[in-house]
Amino acid sequence: MFNQSTAKNQRHSFAVGVEYGHEDLFLELELGTFHTTPLHAQRIANSVNSIILLKDHMVVIFKNAESITINDDFLKHAYKFRVCTKPKLPPLxxxxxxxxxxxxxxxxxxxxxxxxDMKEVNWDIKTAFQYLQQQYDARDQAYFSFSLSSSYVIPLSTHMQQEVQHATY
Known part of the structure; x- marks a missing residue:
C-alpha cells in the first residue's frame, strides 16, 4: 500500500538552484541535478549562505563554510544574470x-x-561586475555581496530523467 511516508522518502531527480540579487541585478545559479528525496533537494537549495561577485569571478559560500569559485572558464553554463527593468522608486x-x-x-x-519586469542578459562575470560599479557609482568597490532572493527545486519528469540518463552514458 502506498502511504505518505513512502512518498516523502522516494528518490527522484530534481533540478536545484538559487537566485540571489544585488540591487536590480539578479543571479540565477543552477546547483545541479540531484537524484534524491524532495526534502534533501530542498536542503541542497538552502545550503548556499552567500554569493560574492568579484571583478573576474564569483565565490559561492555554503552554510558549512565550504566554498567554490566560479569563473567564465569554469561553470559558465551554471549561471545567468537578469536585470530588473522596472523604474526604481524612492524608498518609503x-x-x-x-x-x-x-x-x-x-x-x-x-x-x-x-x-x-525582469530581462535576461547574456553577461559574463566581468560585465556584471562593471554594471554594478557604474550603476551604483561604486568604482572603487572590490566586490558585491548578493543576498538570497529565492530558491527552486524542480522535479524532473520520468521522460526527462530518461533523457538525462541517456545523455550521460
Whole structure:
C-alpha cells in the first residue's frame, strides 16, 4: 500500500538552484541535478549562505563554510544574470505610515516586481561586475555581496530523467 511516508522518502531527480540579487541585478545559479528525496533537494537549495561577485569571478559560500569559485572558464553554463527593468522608486519609510496606508502599500503594483519586469542578459562575470560599479557609482568597490532572493527545486519528469540518463552514458 502506498502511504505518505513512502512518498516523502522516494528518490527522484530534481533540478536545484538559487537566485540571489544585488540591487536590480539578479543571479540565477543552477546547483545541479540531484537524484534524491524532495526534502534533501530542498536542503541542497538552502545550503548556499552567500554569493560574492568579484571583478573576474564569483565565490559561492555554503552554510558549512565550504566554498567554490566560479569563473567564465569554469561553470559558465551554471549561471545567468537578469536585470530588473522596472523604474526604481524612492524608498518609503514604512514606520511613518498608518495601518491602512501600509495595507495599501502592500497592494501597490508600482513597488511589486514581476517576471515581466525582469530581462535576461547574456553577461559574463566581468560585465556584471562593471554594471554594478557604474550603476551604483561604486568604482572603487572590490566586490558585491548578493543576498538570497529565492530558491527552486524542480522535479524532473520520468521522460526527462530518461533523457538525462541517456545523455550521460
Amino acid at each position: 519609510e514604512l514606520s511613518a505610515l498608518t495601518h491602512r496606508e501600509r495595507e495599501e502599500f502592500i497592494r501597490n503594483q508600482a513597488y511589486i516586481v514581476t517576471e515581466e
